[in-house]
Amino acid sequence: MVKGLSMSFCYGTPTAPTCLLKVDATGTVHFLGAAYFHGKVGYVKMPSNVKKTKKGAKKKVAKKKVKKKKIAAKKKLKKKKALELGERRDAGAAVKLDARLDTEAVNNDDGELSSSQIGNKVWWNGEALSLLQMSKPATAPGYHTKIGGAGPQMPAGKWKALNGKVSIRLESQNALRKKNVYIEMRNNKRRDAWGVGLKKDGKFHIGYGMLGSFKEKNEFVKLSPSKDVTFTKNVVFNKLPSYFKKGKKLSLTGYAAAAAVPQNPAFDPKFKAKTKSALGVPDPPTSSKDKIGTNADAQPIVAYHSEDNVSIRLTAESTGALKEAFVEFRSQKNMSWRIAVHSDGHLYLTYHAAGSAAAGTKVLKLTTKGGVHVYGSAYFGGKTMKNF
Secondary structure, three states, X not given: OOOOOOEEEEEEOOOOEEEEEEEOOOOOEEEOOEEEEOOOEEXXXXXXXXXXXXXXXXXXXXXXXXXXXXXXXHHHHHHHHHHHHHHHHOOOOOOOOOHHHHOOOOOHHHOOOOHHHHOOEEEEOOEEEEHHHHOOOOOOOOOOEEEEEOOOEEEEEEEEEOOOOEEEEEEEOOOOOOOOEEEEEOOOOOOEXXXXXXXXXXXXXXXXXXXXXXXXXXEEEEEOOOOOEEEOOOEEEOOOOXXXXXXXXXXXXXXXXXXXXXOOOOOOOOOOOOOOOHHHOOOOOEXXXXXXXXXXXXXXXXXXXXXXXXXXXXXEOOOOOOOOEEEEXXXXXXXXXXXXXXXXXXXXXXXXXXXXXXXXXXXXXXXXXXXXXXXXXEEEOOOEEEOO
16 A cells, blocks of 8 residues: 555555556556456456345345344354353353454554544453553453554564575464455555455455455455456556457546545445354464464454554565565465565466465566566456556
């Protein structure tokens, strides 16, 4: 995020970046450099949120209502058991846990909710605990690690290798179910943020929406293991795109410069937290020399913060040949996706199958000279426009 709410892929220095690809907070993708399509291109109709009125659709709605009632009944029973558990532990004192504790809303420094909205307190067995008390390890555990400070943090975290490859891995080790594995980026202490990473469907997603959830983000770009890339909203080309495969080309219409990057995306300003029992409180993370982990959810497990510019950095400091530096997203010790700088100096988004020792499947490449290469088929769910 370069001094705004847009997410950009850039090359250069932190103070003077040259950006090749930008996605604004409403989903419009801007190809700032030259676009190269190695596969076919085409248009697709994105799913609509409008409810269907056909008989079959009505039956599905009725079934969903019955299912929701059953789920609500199970949740009620679970909550009752949790309260009984609290009564047994505290000799008659029922456990009262504010739902916002489980959703990180009590962390006012993170900007989830203002002090006036949450009353500057959470409840535990009927006693009010201030935010200051909650931040003290002696009173209650911290549910994620915070790193940063008031001034510029460039970088707030740094990993380096002196003579070899360097990487950091975000991984869900749940062997029974696929989980979302992602990083979040936000500005201005907003309740919404960018999410980038691996979803349960095995695809790589880029989206914007509610902080602390990958599911609740609007999906703007989707990369598949098959190398296909889907742009769900409008796309703007600042240079004439090039095609390596014969066939259909994109129909480009004019782009109105007035449709600039929105500064305040339309999101509900009120945070609606779902009530959860005391059994839903996340485990505090554990750390070792080279990793941080937990047996529960970790959204987030670590937060890098600043009231000014902030970044993290991976550096291969070899004085010889260029080495690879990458962030890896992995689930179930299985498939993984990487955002990587290869030895040629270019940035790649690659897919890696389970057990594969190969370099991975190239899906997207951004070059140091401003080129953006899409290696599979490219599908567009909105308008394709030109700004040249």
